[in-house]
Amino acid sequence: MGIALPLCHLSLLLLLSISFNYVGHRNLVSADEALIQLQCHNAEVPSTCIQCVKSDPKGESAGKVGIANIIITTCLSNNAKSLKHNMTVLASTPPGKGEKAILQRCEKAFSDATDDLAKATAMLGAKDYDKTNGLVAAALAREVFCKENMLDNKVTVPDSVVYQMRVYEELSNAALRIVDRF
Numbered sequence: 001m002g003i004a005l006p007l008c009h010l011s012l013l014l015l016l017s018i019s020f021n022y023v024g025h026r027n028l029v030s031a032d033e034a035l036i037q038l039q040c041h042n043a044e045v046p047s048t049c050i051q052c053v054k055s056d057p058k059g060e061s062a063g064k065v066g067i068a069n070i071i072i073t074t075c076l077s078n079n080a081k082s083l084k085h086n087m088t089v090l091a092s093t094p095p096g097k098g099e100k101a102i103l104q105r106c107e108k109a110f111s112d113a114t115d116d117l118a119k120a121t122a123m124l125g126a127k128d129y130d131k132t133n134g135l136v137a138a139a140l141a142r143e144v145f146c147k148e149n150m151l152d153n154k155v156t157v158p159d160s161v162v163y164q165m166r167v168y169e170e171l172s173n174a175a176l177r178i179v180d181r182f
């Protein structure tokens with residue numbers, strides 16, 4: 001945690017410093033589609049953001065805050081929950097004791113991330129956008145902590161889990177950038 005949090009703040013600063021630039025898109029698509037495109041545009045990976053928002057039936061009619069809510073409450077939270085489940089399963093059938101401990105720490109990390117994201121949802125509802133982003137950043141730091149712990153200890157997990165963790169990072173990045181502009 002001691003290492004993960006400053007790293008996370010650094011990347012937050014980096015992503016905030018990247019310039020805001022959007023032109024076009026608007027004429028090509030419907031109004032709702034345009035809002036999703038616009039909100040997701042500054043994400044590092046807009047396609048992951050767009051796919052998440054569209055996966056929710058309310059996505060097409062959501063406003064700015066609604067879009068942020070879908071990313072945090074639906075996509076990120078579900079992702080954290082399924083990653084927690086994956087870590088539980090992986091920790092129960094490990095090759096070694098060391099690996100089991102690392103995977104259990106990851107399980108705890110995603111469990112804590114789920115709690116952070118529930119609080120972030122509440123803060124978004126209360127229009128406290130600084131606290132919302134603080135909690136999304138904290139939840140992201142937990143994933144970074146898990147990933148670095150696995151890398152440092154050469155613990156490997158199935159590609160599908162690695163992929164889900166990347167999606168989790170991309171969605172966190174999208175939420176942070178969207179909420180930051182409120």
Ligand SMILES: *[C@@H]1O[C@H](CO)[C@@H](O)[C@H](O)[C@H]1NC(C)=O
Nearest residue numbers: 082083085086089158160161
């Ligand atoms: C990870 O969890 C999800 C949701 O429970 C599940 O669909 C997926 O198969 C799991 N992946 C692995 C590799 O266990």
